Amino acid sequence: MESVFVPAALGILISLIGIMNMKGNISSLHWYHRSRVKEEDRLPFGRKVGLGTIIIGCAVILNACSEFAYIKTGNPVLQFYGGVIPACGLGAGLILIVCAMVRYNKGIF
Numbered sequence: 001m002e003s004v005f006v007p008a009a010l011g012i013l014i015s016l017i018g019i020m021n022m023k024g025n026i027s028s029l030h031w032y033h034r035s036r037v038k039e040e041d042r043l044p045f046g047r048k049v050g051l052g053t054i055i056i057g058c059a060v061i062l063n064a065c066s067e068f069a070y071i072k073t074g075n076p077v078l079q080f081y082g083g084v085i086p087a088c089g090l091g092a093g094l095i096l097i098v099c100a101m102v103r104y105n106k107g108i109f
Contacts (some may be wrong), residue, residue, distance in 0.1 A: 004068045011060030018053030021046045036105040045104040052096035059089020 017028050024043045026034055037045050066082035069075070101108045 004064050004071065007060050007067070008064035011057045011062075011064060013057070014060060015054050015057030018050040018055075018057055020050070021053055022050030032109075033101060033105055038104075041104050045100055048100035048103075049097050052093040052100070054093075055089050055096065056093035059086045059093070062086070062089070 021028060024046045026037070026042065026046045026049065029049065063082050063086040066078050066085060070078040070082060098108055
């Protein structure tokens with residue numbers, strides 16, 4: 001049962017960092033990305049990276065909810081969704097983050 005709370009707390013933390021990024025505070029990103037983004041592009045860049053981060057955080061939270069439901073009911077379909085949801089969320093979030101970095105930094109490195 002305790003194993004459900006760790007991913008849920010991690011998902012909440014990741015989502016809070018995403019909200020912080022969406023407000024234009026990109027201090028959680030690597031110095032390279034902060035220095036390469038123009039001042040006028042800081043808010044749109046932060047919004048796109050923040051949205052990707054929130055998607056990842058929500059996927060982790062949904063994974064914890066699915067795992068909790070599986071523990072309570074024993075339904076194997078819930079265990080399947082517990083693997084598919086985070087994989088899709090992680091993929092979508094990373095694609096959004098990488099696209100924002102390519103657009104505003106002209107690359108990810």
